[in-house]
Amino acid sequence: MAFYITKASGEKELFNIKKFKRSLQHSGAPNQLIMKIAQKIEKKPELRTTKQIYSFAMLELERVNPALAARYNLKYALIALGPTGYPFELFIAQVFKAQGYHVKLNEIASGYCVDHELDLVATKNSTGYLIECKFHNRQRYKSDVKIPLYVKARFDDIQKKFKSNAQHGHLFHEALVATNTKFTSQAVQYSTCAGIQLLDWSLPKGKSLPRLIQKHTLYPLTTLTTLSMGEKKQIIKDGIILCSALPKNEWTLKNAGLNARDRNKVIKEATDLCRFNDILNGKS
Numbered sequence: 001m002a003f004y005i006t007k008a009s010g011e012k013e014l015f016n017i018k019k020f021k022r023s024l025q026h027s028g029a030p031n032q033l034i035m036k037i038a039q040k041i042e043k044k045p046e047l048r049t050t051k052q053i054y055s056f057a058m059l060e061l062e063r064v065n066p067a068l069a070a071r072y073n074l075k076y077a078l079i080a081l082g083p084t085g086y087p088f089e090l091f092i093a094q095v096f097k098a099q100g101y102h103v104k105l106n107e108i109a110s111g112y113c114v115d116h117e118l119d120l121v122a123t124k125n126s127t128g129y130l131i132e133c134k135f136h137n138r139q140r141y142k143s144d145v146k147i148p149l150y151v152k153a154r155f156d157d158i159q160k161k162f163k164s165n166a167q168h169g170h171l172f173h174e175a176l177v178a179t180n181t182k183f184t185s186q187a188v189q190y191s192t193c194a195g196i197q198l199l200d201w202s203l204p205k206g207k208s209l210p211r212l213i214q215k216h217t218l219y220p221l222t223t224l225t226t227l228s229m230g231e232k233k234q235i236i237k238d239g240i241i242l243c244s245a246l247p248k249n250e251w252t253l254k255n256a257g258l259n260a261r262d263r264n265k266v267i268k269e270a271t272d273l274c275r276f277n278d279i280l281n282g283k284s
Helices: 017-026 031-042 050-064 066-072 074-079 086-097 146-164 185-194 209-216 229-237 250-255 260-280
Strands: 004-006 012-014 102-110 115-124 127-134 174-179 197-199
Touching: 004 050, 017 031, 017 050, 017 066, 031 050, 050 066, 066 074, 066 260, 074 209, 086 102, 086 115, 086 127, 086 209, 102 146, 115 146, 127 146, 146 174, 146 185, 185 197, 229 250, 250 260
Parallel strands: 127 174, 174 197
Antiparallel strands: 004 012, 102 115, 115 127
């Protein structure tokens, strides 16, 4: 059954059932459950916006296994890290730490012309990375070519300073831009030409942001359904950004005002999500 849906932008498009099923597959949902949810949506004419369909799928997954709902919620969970960009910087720092990098946040690097405040500095095997994080509050927003352009300018200015005076400069071998949504085609074209690495929802192929999250079990606590948005923001203020960190940091749940019963629910959901992800990855 073919029907049109309304996107968040107000634009109408034909509902892509194959794309929808793939998104459910990425959550780890079994094929039988995926078919059941898809059939229900087709029979419910009141579900004709992307938001309504997403909310319905979330509820159906949560009824079966909250861990499925949390994994399905990943794209929106990254958006929920806002409204400021700092929590996303904390999150990207964890992504690189999980890959064996030594990471520093908010470093000041001297350039030949001006000093630069850098989001992240990462080092691994004597290779230095300048990392810029670009956060968006809406999924439809993309990082355009201006972002890699100014990152390239920063990189070159810092490189020039190091070459002129190595004792008072930072040595970077690579520059990378990370975003929680996607880059425009022009941004990708320029970055490929200029040698700037990109990390987003689909790039680089095989090592995109969701792939790294699933591989290293790096789910942000915003994926959890047992925490309110206010509670999530309070926990992030305490510097806790990952679900995997909650069981060992129950104090932050107390700071957020949760009683013992609710704390146990949150810790169970976080633990189940991480365990479920590891099972899908064949780690346990």
